[in-house]
Amino acid sequence: MKNKLTLIILFVFLSFCFITFYKGLNNSNTYIPKINNEKNIPVFKAKDFNTNTYIDSKKIFEKKSYYIVNIWASWCVPCRKEHSLLMELSKNQSVTLIGLNYRDNLSNAKKFIYELGNPFAQILIDKEGILAVEFGAYGVPETFLIDKNKKIIKKFVGPINKEILDEINIIVK
Amino acid sequence: MLANQIGYYSLILGLLSSLLLCAISIKDFNKNSKRVNQNIFTLSFLQLTFVVVSFLSLILSFINSDFSNETVFNNSHTTKPLFYKISGTWGNHEGSLLLWLLVLTLFIFLFLIKSREQPKKYRILTLLFQQIIIIGFFLFVLMTSNPFNYLFPTPNEGLGLNPILQDPVLAIHPPILYLGYVGSSIIFSASLAAVTQNYISKEWGQHIKKWVLVSWIFLTIGIMLGSIWAYYELGWGGFWFWDPVENVSLMPWLTLTALLHCILVLERRTDLTSWVVILSITTFTLSMCGTFLVRSGILNSVHTFANDPTRGIFILIFLFILIFLSLGIFFLFHKENNKDSNNFFWLSKETSILINNWFMMYFLAVVLIGTVYPIFIDVMSVEKISVGPPFYHKLIAPFLAPFLLFMAFGSKLKWIKSKIEEKKLLITFFLISVTLTFVILKNITTDLLFYTVLISAAFFLFFTTLKELLIKKFNNIFQTIAHFGFSLFILAVLFNNILSSEIITNIKVGEKYNYNKSEIFFKKIEEKQESNFNSIVGYFKITDENGKVTWLKPELRFYNQPVVITSEADIKTTFLDDKFLVMNLVKGDEYFNIRYQIKPFMIWIWISILLISLGGSLSLFNKKYEK
Secondary structure, X not given: OHHHHHHHHHHHHHHHHHHHHHHHHHOOOOOOOOOXXXXXXXXXXXXXXXXXXXXXXXHHOOOOOEEEEEXXXXXXXXXXXXXXXXXXXXOOOOEEEEEXXXXXXXXXXXXXXXXXXXXXXXXXXXXXXXXHHHHOOOOOOEEEXXXXXXXXXXXXXXXXXXXHHHHHHHHHO | OHHHHHHHHHHHHHHHHHHHHHHHHHHHHOOOOOOOOHHHHHHHHHHHHHHHHHHHHHHHHHHOOOOOEHHHHHHOOOOOOHHHHHHHHHOOHHHHHHHHHHHHHHHHHHHHHHOOOOOHHHHHHHHHHHHHHHHHHHHHHHHHOOOOOEOOOOOOXXXXXXXXXXXHXXXXXXXXXXXXXXXHHHHHHHHHHXXXXXXXXXXXXXXXXHHHHHHHHHHHHHHHHHHHHHHHHOOOOOOXXXXXXXXXXXXXXXXXXXXXXXXXXXXXXXXXXHHHHHHHHHHHHHHHHHHHHHHHOOOOOOOOOOOOHHHHHHHHHHHHHHHHHHHHHHHHHOOOOOOOOOOOOOOOHHHHHHHHHHHHHHHHHHHHHHHHHHHXXXXXXXXXXXXXXXXXXXXXXXXXXXXXXXXXXXXXXXXXXXXXXXXXXXXXXXXHHHHHHHHHHOOOOOOHHHHHHHHXXXXXXXXXXXXXXXXXXXHHHHHHHHHHHHHHHHHHHHHHHHHOEEEEEEEOOOXXXXXXXXXXXXXXXXXXXXXXXXXXXXXXXXXXXXXXXXXXXXXXXXXXXXXXXXXXXXXXXXXXXXXXXXXXXXXOOOOEEEEEEEEEOHHHHHHXXXXXXXXXXXXXXXXXXXX
16 A cells, blocks of 8 residues: 555656656747847848958848848858758748858868859858848858848847748748 | 768767667566566667767868858857867867767766666566666757757858857866766666665665765865856856856766765665665755756856757756656665664664755755856746845855864764763863964954864864774774865865955056055066967066065966957966956057055865875775775
8 A cells, every 4th residue: 555655656746846847848949039129130240252352231231121141151061951941932032031151261161152052142251150140140041031121130049940931931921 | 071971970870779778678577587688788789879870970071161050050160279269179169068078978888787787677676676776868969959060051151159268177167077977877777776775774775885985086076166266267267156057067076975874874774765866866855956047047147058949948847757757766766774773872873864964955955046046036026136145155154163073972982882082082172172263263253153163073074084094993094085085175265264364456567566565566568469369468477465475477378269368367276375367458448457465375275186086096995884
């Protein structure tokens, strides 16, 4: 009798531990601050990926449409995985994709684009990783959604997935 | 490329041999023959070979910098020295799991050939339980963390190994720690098998003692290596930070230590059986729990590699299956022989071992709560808390003094029934310890009472064990060495704690900094180039109050792949103290931030831990049965 009781108590307690750990796992512990006041895009000058000339940020974001800024690098494995989704997104006419090539070797980056396709209307070089910081990025890959008023309205840390893609498509519609 | 394929397929073959082993063992279990089927040995050896091949091919991919392998791509770089290419094999999530598997299969094979005089059914059951664990790990590796994932197109260059892991001590720390962790899996399987066969007895105790000792020694040394690394590489100037991942290795150590002492009772008389079984189960469960906490990313720490929840869920489910399975077996099969259980004379070695167990359980509870409670809080509420060193110090320190006293008394007691001998001598020792402590501490600490109690208890243990060592009572020499080491350890830690001093200042080249008659002079900096990093070396001349000069050359390393700056402390070690200097860049300034520490008796901490494990190792080779 006493044994049975111990067994039941143990069982209940361990199940409780299991559930807590299980929930703890799904709680992401990477801390993503919410963007409360929508942030203006930074003003900057950057080198273009293909022409190697400096371009003004005003010129890059001159169209009155939604923009996506995607920070990527050829050495970044998750970037490889999200690339097909970016290709899919580039078919959507109401959004313009801008790539930010983060701390990369130019020839590796060119090979990457050559192999996997180019979803970007324009690619900027961020050799030192300064531009990424100005956007408020934590690492690669990271994706920013910019609305028609040139404000950053959404930020996605890590590779984008199908759900995020759908979410973006709904917003820019 | 080829190595990749070979590695992957031999993993699958390893899993298949596991399944085959289970089938043959079940068939063999019901046969009447006295001997274990020869095929089981062959298959177990074959399984080990498959895992070895797989492991070697991963090493080969690392040596060749084959970046079509995702693991190699993520953790290696062509400019890395060969040594770190090889050690990088187990410096990451996938490779370290492969190492787990390697040790698991190695140990069960060794168990099979080393246990010939044991009952057949018990051996086969141990093999079966071990195979359950092995299958679990095979599935885990193949399904969620395959080390042989293929990358296409092949990248030109890898991402590099985290520079703080590029360290000789850290290259051997994981394998040794794993030998300890995984060694406990044999104890787990064997005790479950013994429970089902109702074989928990004196004979079993003598047989399993070797395995307990082996895992205990490796775990002790593994933990020590980890903390040596943290001491000089992380540059925080301490050796134990109560970081969750450190705690996770300490918890199985506590239960394993308690188990080791219980086995000493069990090998003489069939007693404390429930303790032995429960401790065997918890030791392995805690090792697994450690793997879960470290590998799942539920904790944030220097060691957490993976942040992939599917991995965590897999280990979690597997862990709880093992827990429920083992508890079920324990409650179903375990029969406590009520005749003489725990019916000890109050003054005997058995009683003192029981007291030791309760102390260990208390320490375990403190560490466990400190480690797991923040996770619970995080899940149940929105709050985030972190538990730091003060929590552990406040809860553990007061119990340390009685614990040390019991250690001094208990080990002197005889089995079954005893009386205290040499009363006068013990009292003399006690008085000497208290006076000595008081004299030493009078002028150097404000927290006099607290430290006097603790340090005199440690000195008391020190003197009693030292006396035994000098008088050469050989019958208990291993235990005496280990206990002597422990007293030395506590003394070193406490004095280190009280006497450490630290200076933090900003200084530029050519400047001098004066404090209490001592002087730090920053002479110059030099630049150095290595294949995998560039570095700045600072030359510091330190003159202490007696005019003695020490040169310290801390280093700032700029690793190129991945781009990380690490600061390497320079440490000058003597038997009396460590002089520790670390420098950091102050951003946009010609000044360097330096931290200079004097840490007394640091080396004695390492020496004492080595003594503790030496005690264990010697008793492993002791053929003569300890009376």
